[in-house]
Amino acid sequence: MLFNSLHFLVFFPLVVGLYYGLPPRWRGALLLLASYYFYMSWRAEYALLLLATTALDYYSGVRMSRLPDKRQRRPWLALSLISNLGTLFIFKYFNFFRDAAVALAGTLHLPVGAGPALGLLLPVGVSFYTFQSVGYIIDVYQGRLAAEQNFGRFALFVAFFPQLVAGPIERGGHMLPQFRREHDFDYGRIVSGLRLMAWGLFKKVVVADRLALLVNPVFNSPRQHPEGPLLVLATLAFTFQIYGDFSGYTDLARGAARVLGFDFNLNFRQPYQSASVPEFWRRWHISLSSWFRDYVYIPLGGSRVAPARAYFNLLAVFLISGLWHGANFTFVVWGGLHGLYLVLSTWARPAREWLAQRTGLAAHPGLRRGLGVAITFVLVAYAWIFFRANTLDDALFISRHLLTGWQLNGHQVATLLLDFSQHYRPELAVAAFAVGLMLAVEYFGSRHSPQAWVAAQPWATRWVGYVGLALLILYLGIFNSTSFIYFQF
Known part of the structure; x- marks a missing residue:
């Protein structure tokens, strides 16, 4: 169900x-x-x-x-x-x-014989x-x-x-x-839970399932779409698809539990606003990353050991985490990439501080954080290629061709994208609008309490918002009972 x-x-x-x-x-x-x-x-x-x-x-x-x-x-x-x-x-x-x-x-x-498969x-x-x-x-x-x-x-x-x-x-x-x-x-708690469920449903059926229409043709047949602009578009689309899909499920789960009187722990905190990969893992799938921290990383010695052993612990945890996601080398490589990111982030911390002082970034924390967010987003988006690809060969093919085709001029690139999306133009427009709305609400939520803010509005304003969200879900959502991505894990 x-x-x-x-x-x-x-x-x-x-x-x-x-x-x-x-x-x-x-x-x-x-x-x-x-x-x-x-x-x-x-x-x-x-x-x-x-x-x-x-x-x-x-x-x-x-x-x-x-x-x-x-x-x-x-x-x-x-x-x-x-x-x-x-x-x-x-x-x-x-x-x-x-x-x-x-x-x-x-x-x-x-x-050695193969033996029977189960x-x-x-x-x-x-x-x-x-x-x-x-x-x-x-x-x-x-x-x-x-x-x-x-x-x-x-x-x-x-x-x-x-x-x-x-x-x-x-x-x-x-x-x-x-x-x-x-x-x-408790009427207030039930309304709060239903609001969270509605927002989770929007992220699933409007954001994630619309983006899937752009992602699937490219990732399922990457050799038919070898141009860099298309591969980058599909990679960016999946980056937001998986967030909308999984965080949407979490919002639905937390909202349903809240209606029944129970509170689940927060599982996402605007992960794409992270300024480093370690920060990303404090914001993404928090329940799993904290599980691995408490039951695998710390028992291995955590960071309270020699640096080389601490780096090994990080890599081991993320390789296991990748394998947890699926019995495929694509997930192992995805986990290994994040483990490598974390090792390099820890190892290069003194060099980053020195560079920030020399370039003057230390005196501009907002600019420094913005640069960190951009770099982290690129690293995370690149790793998602291995997570989404059906095979390791497909992932490597996409990686090798990300930078091809960019020698075209702007008009040629636009034509290429429009030719690809001739059957998906409504999806492109809807997806762009939905992702923008999702990011705007998540950005607002990182600075305020959306639930408290909504509850403080006059009843007429609240109901205009409820009806507006319901109409967006009904008219822009895809209701073909598409499974959530993480159900396969």
């Missing part, structure tokens, strides 16, 4: 109505049933996998809570990690590593709910969190439908206390 589908349009109001109509003691059971129905609408049998993960981690957490020290808890931690990561490996990575091993053996001329369909959301459950188990093992003793409450923590399939990846310490509280009907 997609947030941008008619199915959800019926499902969600029904759940909200029943939730507030039932006595508080039955609301948790309703949300758990609704969450499993939501998940089973994709593939019913994989709900058994979700249930098995939940049961094992619940039992492991309860057993660890009864043991006094980490040494005694360690077998239960190992059982949970092996089960969760093993499941993730079988469904998501087995064929990838099998093919890589066969290719390596062929390169080394070793007589024809398993990737369970939707498995990477997200696995990481959420693993984070809980590690927190219980470390003593940072008391194990949840109520199985139904823990099952709801793992399966809560607004964030089940694409995050944010929540922590037990943040969500479990909310599931223990009663949530009364």
Whole structure:
């Protein structure tokens, strides 16, 4: 079931109505049933996998809570990690590593057979709910969190439908206390949640899905569009498409949770306003980057080690992060690029400060930040090529041809773009308008609280805005139930 589908349009109001109509003691059971129905609408049998993960981690957490020290808890931690990561490996990575091993053996001329491939369909959301459950188990093992003793409450923590399939990846310490509280009907909170959902829907169906019409023809057949201007246009379009798509999903998830009385952590903070790649990762997919920081980077030693080891830790984390996104070398290279960016950013910090002093940029912080934002945007946009490309060969082809064709004069470049977009002219205009509106609202939101600002306006002004946004969604949106990009992870 997609947030941008008619199915959800019926499902969600029904759940909200029943939730507030039932006595508080039955609301948790309703949300758990609704969450499993939501998940089973994709593939019913994989709900058994979700249930098995939940049961094992619940039992492991309860057993660890009864043991006094980490040494005694360690077998239960190992059982949970092996089960969760093993499941993730079988469904998501087995064929990838099998093919890589066969290719390596062929390169080394070793007589190794390919062996059977697993024809398993990737369970939707498995990477997200696995990481959420693993984070809980590690927190219980470390003593940072008391194990949840109520199985139904823990099952709801793992399966809560607004964030089940694409995050944010929540922590037990943040969500479990909310599931223990009663949530009364609050008109202001519900309106706030619906506003956030409407904005998320706009970013998905108007921004992201319109941009997809420009992105897909180029990235799916890059050799048919080898001209640099077209490749740059498609790369820029995908840069905003993935932001509109994923942050739109997050807004829908956070808004739906808010309507029901729950608060999710912020997952995006205007990432394209970042003045450095490290800042970008403090603003983009915050729940995942903080998960890797707390459960991988810091246990590896973080930055509290020798510089060479710290650089290795950064690269390792981002290579793993790239692989988390998908069993394809394109994602590994994407993660490796960001790891390299971060290593170079850390290594070159003294040189940047020296250069800023020598050039006078240190005395102009606004100009310096603007330059940093522009450079960071270019680096991030270039890395998105590897994220979006279907194969590594396609990504390298696009990279090699980004600078070709720019010797044309302005009229020739414009003609080239218009010839390409002859079937997409409405999409170009709508996408440009939608991206501009999205960026303007996000820029305003970085300096003010949009929700508070909207709530402070007279009712007539608010409703003009609501109706205007609804009309933009209805007339400019694409309603073909296009899946969210991160659902494949």
